[in-house]
Amino acid sequence: MRVELINIxxxxxxxxxxxxxxxxxxxxxxxxLLGPSGCGKTTLLRTLAGFYQPDEGTIRFGERVxxxxxxxxxxIGMVFQNYALxxxxxxxxxxxxxxxxxxxxxxxxxxxxxxIIKSVQLEGLExxxxxxxxxxxxxxxxxxxxxxxxxxxxxMDEPLSNLDAKLRLSMREEIRRIQKDLGITTIxxxxxxxxxxxxxDRIAILNRGRLEQVGAxxxxxxxxxxxxxxxxxxxxxxxxxxxxxxxxxxxxxxAEAAGQSxxxxxxxxxxxxxxxxxxxxxxxxxxxxxxGEKNVFSGTVLSSAFLGSMVRxxxxxxxxxxxxxxxxxxxxxxxxxDGETLWYKLPADRPLMIRD
Amino acid sequence: xxxxxxxxxxxxxxxxxxxxxxxLYPLLYIFKASFISTDTGAFSLKSYATFFKYPYYLxxxxxxxxxxxxxxxxxxxxxxxxxxxxxxxxxxGKNIIRTLGTLPLILPTFIGAEAWLLLLGRNxxxxxxxxxxxxxxxxxxxxxGIVLVFTLQFFPFVFLMVSSALNAIDRSLEEAxxxxxxxxxxxxxxxxxxxxxxAILSGALVVFFLCIENFGVPVxxxxxxxxxxxxxxxxxxxxxxxxxxxAGALSMILLAITLGLTVFQKHWVERKNYTMTSLxxxxxxxxxxxxxxxxxxxxxxxxxxxxxxxxxxxxSSITKTHGPVMYFGQFSLxxxxxxFTIAPRPIVNSFFLATTSTLIGIVFGIVVSYLLVxxxxxxxxxxxxxxxxxxxxxxxxxxxxxxxxxNKGIIVLTGTWMILVLAYFIRKAPYxxxxxxxxLQQIDPSIEEASIxxxxxxxxSFIRVVLPIMLPGIIAGAIIMWVxxxxxxxxxxxxxxxxxxxxxxEIFQRIGSGDFGPASAYATILILSVLIPLFILNRVxxxxxxSSL
Ligand SMILES: Nc1ncnc2c1ncn2[C@@H]1O[C@H](COP(=O)(O)OP(=O)(O)O)[C@@H](O)[C@H]1O
Ligand SMILES: [Mg+2]
Numbered sequence: 001m002r003v004e005l006i007n008i009x010x011x012x013x014x015x016x017x018x019x020x021x022x023x024x025x026x027x028x029x030x031x032x033l034l035g036p037s038g039c040g041k042t043t044l045l046r047t048l049a050g051f052y053q054p055d056e057g058t059i060r061f062g063e064r065v066x067x068x069x070x071x072x073x074x075x076i077g078m079v080f081q082n083y084a085l086x087x088x089x090x091x092x093x094x095x096x097x098x099x100x101x102x103x104x105x106x107x108x109x110x111x112x113x114x115x116i117i118k119s120v121q122l123e124g125l126e127x128x129x130x131x132x133x134x135x136x137x138x139x140x141x142x143x144x145x146x147x148x149x150x151x152x153x154x155x156m157d158e159p160l161s162n163l164d165a166k167l168r169l170s171m172r173e174e175i176r177r178i179q180k181d182l183g184i185t186t187i188x189x190x191x192x193x194x195x196x197x198x199x200x201d202r203i204a205i206l207n208r209g210r211l212e213q214v215g216a217x218x219x220x221x222x223x224x225x226x227x228x229x230x231x232x233x234x235x236x237x238x239x240x241x242x243x244x245x246x247x248x249x250x251x252x253x254x255a256e257a258a259g260q261s262x263x264x265x266x267x268x269x270x271x272x273x274x275x276x277x278x279x280x281x282x283x284x285x286x287x288x289x290x291x292g293e294k295n296v297f298s299g300t301v302l303s304s305a306f307l308g309s310m311v312r313x314x315x316x317x318x319x320x321x322x323x324x325x326x327x328x329x330x331x332x333x334x335x336x337x338d339g340e341t342l343w344y345k346l347p348a349d350r351p352l353m354i355r356d
Numbered sequence: 357x358x359x360x361x362x363x364x365x366x367x368x369x370x371x372x373x374x375x376x377x378x379x380l381y382p383l384l385y386i387f388k389a390s391f392i393s394t395d396t397g398a399f400s401l402k403s404y405a406t407f408f409k410y411p412y413y414l415x416x417x418x419x420x421x422x423x424x425x426x427x428x429x430x431x432x433x434x435x436x437x438x439x440x441x442x443x444x445x446x447x448x449g450k451n452i453i454r455t456l457g458t459l460p461l462i463l464p465t466f467i468g469a470e471a472w473l474l475l476l477g478r479n480x481x482x483x484x485x486x487x488x489x490x491x492x493x494x495x496x497x498x499x500x501g502i503v504l505v506f507t508l509q510f511f512p513f514v515f516l517m518v519s520s521a522l523n524a525i526d527r528s529l530e531e532a533x534x535x536x537x538x539x540x541x542x543x544x545x546x547x548x549x550x551x552x553x554x555a556i557l558s559g560a561l562v563v564f565f566l567c568i569e570n571f572g573v574p575v576x577x578x579x580x581x582x583x584x585x586x587x588x589x590x591x592x593x594x595x596x597x598x599x600x601x602x603a604g605a606l607s608m609i610l611l612a613i614t615l616g617l618t619v620f621q622k623h624w625v626e627r628k629n630y631t632m633t634s635l636x637x638x639x640x641x642x643x644x645x646x647x648x649x650x651x652x653x654x655x656x657x658x659x660x661x662x663x664x665x666x667x668x669x670x671x672s673s674i675t676k677t678h679g680p681v682m683y684f685g686q687f688s689l690x691x692x693x694x695x696f697t698i699a700p701r702p703i704v705n706s707f708f709l710a711t712t713s714t715l716i717g718i719v720f721g722i723v724v725s726y727l728l729v730x731x732x733x734x735x736x737x738x739x740x741x742x743x744x745x746x747x748x749x750x751x752x753x754x755x756x757x758x759x760x761x762x763n764k765g766i767i768v769l770t771g772t773w774m775i776l777v778l779a780y781f782i783r784k785a786p787y788x789x790x791x792x793x794x795x796l797q798q799i800d801p802s803i804e805e806a807s808i809x810x811x812x813x814x815x816x817s818f819i820r821v822v823l824p825i826m827l828p829g830i831i832a833g834a835i836i837m838w839v840x841x842x843x844x845x846x847x848x849x850x851x852x853x854x855x856x857x858x859x860x861x862e863i864f865q866r867i868g869s870g871d872f873g874p875a876s877a878y879a880t881i882l883i884l885s886v887l888i889p890l891f892i893l894n895r896v897x898x899x900x901x902x903s904s905l
Contacts, residue, residue: 051805070813071805072810072817076809078806080805085806098810
């Protein structure tokens, strides 16, 4: 089912926790709300679920406006951050809870639970109380309980944040698999950008109750539209430069920072200064300022760390702010010591400019 | 626009209405009545003028403060060392001493008074025995007896509060002081004592409050020594038709004191409490045999003196009696046979009223706890205030207020059993609300939301998922409500009428007429009805029964 939010506002006293958000989530889409803690993700999700009444705006499920429909009649599956399993009921009864509320015949309940238990791989645990389950198992019960009622929409609020790192990886794949199998419209909340990129069809980046950018993971990663989006999605070096000219014919911007010049492709910048976002893995370490090589900068190594798949340098950057540079597959790399000078080349053919 | 939690809003309004009519309105009513002249019906300050003009009334106030203050000091003198010895030293039979040490506070005070009358009253066992030996005991009647009973029954409050403060002290705290070069005594006076001082102060305030609001003890052994609560009752009930204005004025003065104490406790003392989570409790020390024996003697002695009288009451119940004369040593079941066959009505009444008001109190308590914990808002502050208000009102005052308010007019309750039920559940529900609301606080709200999102409406969600989790706490709260209602005297004595006399009223009246045998039989039934459920609760849930009071 399609979900449409039109200009939703939800305030707590003077604080506008959700501050005018409009979105459309398509049928069967895995849509993620991503943002730092306190940006309003939970508030928005709870407004969708019907636990909060929006102060302004319209919520539509399909064609139907649901603002006035109470939470228990919204036909939503919800997975809570702490799972919210009923501690006095066993796994089977937890999952059966929503079906029994719908007065579904016993045989059908058994049948549907049998299927969902299989799909979330909880066979044999039907009679356990939640307190006797591991974190991952509790997570599966919560998911099964939300899905067994065949909701039109699935809402999940940081469902993996209480699991350890390894389990988080496998659970997120599983969630994605089940979601695809069922084709259920899913709105997922997380503050972990990697997790968001791994599971989502599209991501909405939230900041202080407002949308920063909505798009597919790659779109946001490669074309962040704002400083916030660039810094939040992966790590990024933000360099501020003065615009020195524009080559209309080749669509090249000529810019300069700390006396070093840099030309790169892109549209004509509107002002005299530009903000560039350069991902650490786009920067290439070079031997020295070879003749003819353009866009080569130098800096002093502040620190370096060997991380297995890469070496990560922190180098003094052209704006004075340190730059992060990653060199992948570093077996042959001659790792520079702190204080040495490092020469590096910025990419000229990437979309680098961001809206401030 | 339709609001999602509408059902709860209706419940909130209904709850506030009940509290308004049962608690606040009656107080306002007697407040007003205290300013209305009984003769002319016009506004008048005569009652208050009378109070402050005649030494007779002022002396009641003075007496109240005197016995309460003295009892508080003595309760501290017993309770503090009792707590300290039990917390710090190895004593034989410590667990039994600790458990028995908390018992006095759940045993009805007026039965304690009866017991001391049996021992040291005019026909008392000891009094007569000592007289035979030519020793004249000081009279138990008057302030001495009151102070004796108060001290022995209320010292456990000091003991409990001080022990929990002592147990919360981490070993490192005293070790730090020692390592900074303090000797043992210095550590005690500069570290330990200051840290437990707020608890001592809390305990003292609670004891003072309980003494000043108590009715049963001073009315039974005070005789000519009049205190405020007894005087207010006398003015209200007086055979000459009573003086509502004077009763109102006395009630207001008593109310001002109890409210003042409560506010002081809430806003001063409780805030001063140091909260510490003790990781390593202080080591329990083994002393040499002689000091160990002396400490044991003190603790066991206190417990014995506090509980022995209740044993005497139970023995009296199976002793042959003739009016006030007890034939100790000659056993007979006559008192019980009479209680069960000739006059069983008070027993039935007590059980019926306690059970009915507890059942209502359970529902009320659950609803109020839910509103307080889950539906926090501007109104919940008011709700909290109203629901806890009865804890700050003397039983006599609450009885007088209710009886005066619903005596005439549209709703007449005075003279029905319903007013007793109303008074009971309003007065006892706060105990269960304290337990259930702290339990509810630990239950994550998302459990309810999960149920709602699975299609179950809010109120039904609460009943189906939250209630079952809270059940043990609810049962514990219900037992506390039930036993304290059963033992209630001060409100009952004002509100009951003829056929609805309870066991407590029966005991009270029989002691008054010197009919000790039957009084002891009812008292024994009462003691057992209080102790057995608490014992079972303790066994089943391992709860410290006293912690709920
Ligand atoms: N019930 C509430 N009452 C008052 N403020 C709230 C409430 N819930 C959330 N907030 C505030 O709204 C903002 C957004 O909160 P939330 O939606 O929980 O953020 P997130 O889930 O993104 O971490 C925060 O500043 C938070 O303190
Ligand atoms: Mg959140």
